[in-house]
Amino acid sequence: MIVTGPVGTATAPLARRNPVAKLAAALVFSFTLVATIDPVAPAVAIAIELAVLPLFGVRYATLARRAWPLLLSALGVVFTMVLFAADRTGTLLLDAGPVTVTTGVLASASGLALRLVAVALPGVLVFATTDPTDLADALIQNAKAPPRFALGALAAFRMLPLLAAEWQLLGMARRARGVDAGRNPVARLRLFAATAFALLVGAIRRGTRLATAMDARGFDAGTPRTVARRQRFTVADTALILGAAVLAGAALTVSILLGTFQPLLG
Template identity: 30%
Template structure:
């Protein structure tokens, strides 16, 4: 997955998510879940520990949507289960169609989450920006600005922790939702951004003249094969599994 062109990969996943948003099929969502898990585990270098950490909020959201669909859906909605079928869950009794509707909603949340995770864990940020420059003809001035801001994120996180510690040393109470350290951190962030802009200008970087690149991203046949395979599979599945 890491060998795929980032822009083509992003286009394929966005197109797949768009097709998936117009369908309401449990089978199709399950197929996307299975395919994403296989690609993440066997066709990528994604760390399983990182994958588990990211999936915890997604599973919690899917669980909440599942119970919402079970207890607050219309029993008369289309379902593959009989309308008069009922299931006992804890102290509550829900209809079979409501249970099936909850499953479809939960699978829908997980399928969108897995598509996003598939792109995030298999794409390098710098290579994605380079692909935007070469394949989408994005101006280097904006592309490298985004890349500089991306690399500032870890520094901003460390600066926020240092600012909180400085407030505590001075005896100023700081709660987890206090905005005082955030304001101090933002002031330093503005100074850093100005320094980065001055450094880029001092090196003659304006974004107007033509530049040479050490690494040029290209689109290969397997990139288009991935795009056609994912989009074609979703289109075929939307016709084979309408519900």
């Protein structure tokens, strides 16, 4: 089952900040790192993110369970770059037939993989410590987002556990009918594609019914809406955004001082 609610301690110093402030801080911290392609700046950024993790009330084991697909993606980036990178400059480290590994390839691959983790990890922290309903309320009240967009995103976010449950149901239904791929990788791939297509069709049908039901209940009436829970944007929330900008600048400064800074453009 996919958990969409917060998994951190709600009373932690940064976990109780305004959802829009946390989202803005994550965006500021992440997109600043896009300015360079060297591995030092994202490595420093990851160290900072792990250091402030207790302030969000999230355990390291919980973060590992949530972010393991991200780590697999980073490893996939390194593997792909090592095999297919065009730039093979630097000292030769390994020459195994078609696979040639150099220091230049490793630097590029590690920089891209670390930047992927450093950019995505703040978003993982935000959604791991934010209630989806609070985020929708804050988007409407503080970010002045259209209610149709915010409430629609909230409804879609709440449907994620249903998709996970339906995926398991489809798998059990196919096994009950004797449809099993066994140890054949090609059959497994075919079965996965068929199950994914069935899940997509079911998701589209459920989304259409949900949209019709929300329109029938006046969610698209266009009239001014009231809010039941106020989301206040305080000085501490502003300080969180400024702090994220300062820390991101510190990561870039370390890269510049060490002479490894490589601008993305130029």
